[in-house]
Amino acid sequence: MDQAWTMGMNLPGLSDGQADMVLSKITQMAVVIQIAVIVAGFLVCCFGLKMVRVLSVFAGLVIGSGIGTGAALGLGFSGTMIPVMILICTIVAAVLCGGVRKLGIFFVVLLHTSGIAASLFLPGIKELTQAYVVLGISLAAGLLMAILSVMKSELVVVAVTGISGGLSAGTSAAALLGIDGNILAVYGISAAAALLGIWIQFMMQSRTIGKNERVYAKRMKDQVSRESEVEKARKILEEEEEEEEESRKKRKAVRKSPAEEDDEEEDDDITIISEDL
Secondary structure, rough: HHHHHHHHHOOOOOOHHHHHHHHHHHHHHHHEEEEHHHHHHHHHHHHHOOHHHHHHHHHHHHHHHHHHHHHHHHHHOOOOOOHHHHHHHHHHHHHHHHHHHHHHHHHHHHHHHHHHHHHHHHOOOOOHHHHHHHHHHHHHHHHHHHHHHOOOOOHHHHHHHHHHHHHHHHHHHHHHHHOOOOOHHHHHHHHHHHHHHHHHHHHHHHHHHHHHHHHHHHHHHHHHHHHHHHHHHHHHHHHHHHHHHHHHHHEEEEEEEEHHOOOOOOHHHHHHHHHHH
């Protein structure tokens, strides 16, 4: 800021008072931007996994605008067709990334990992060829992490968003404090913010997993309880049916029909007559 202020004192066509006013507005805007970046970085750092849908939409906007620009230039569009193509691709990509969770996470991890690598290695690069090499390595690292995020979504998203948000918040905080020239201080603040954010995200994720496990256990317990109650009711019905069957058999054994009694009496008469004879 001091360099910008010194340069602004010699702005052509402006008096000293006007130059001071312009630089004052620029300084205020810079402070507001830095505070906004700190807040956004802190949110991404601590709630990246919770905000993955929102981050996916923003990633879709970036990817869609890039695809739209490349398509418009590659197809030779001109005039109003260029912004129309960019707008269509941007909307489609944002909707797809926001609707398809895996796709959105893929592009979120790709962009954030590439941004982390570029922000760490680009500041010391002075030659254009080296800058291209660093950008290529950054994109390769982002692609590798994005592929890994398809298999381990939560773990990769927590790590990448924690580091990315911590780096953004730490860099802006160091610039706001006026210590952005001390690279160790910048990286120290960024590392502390990243570790704090990753820890918070893992704690929230563990609580979510524990809550889901408790809900599942309760559901299974209720299901087992219902099954045991049904089994008990079935056994009771079977026992009642068996008791009724036994009682019917006993009643049949005790009771005899009149025809059977007459036959027994005739048999007794015949036996008596035969004995008399």
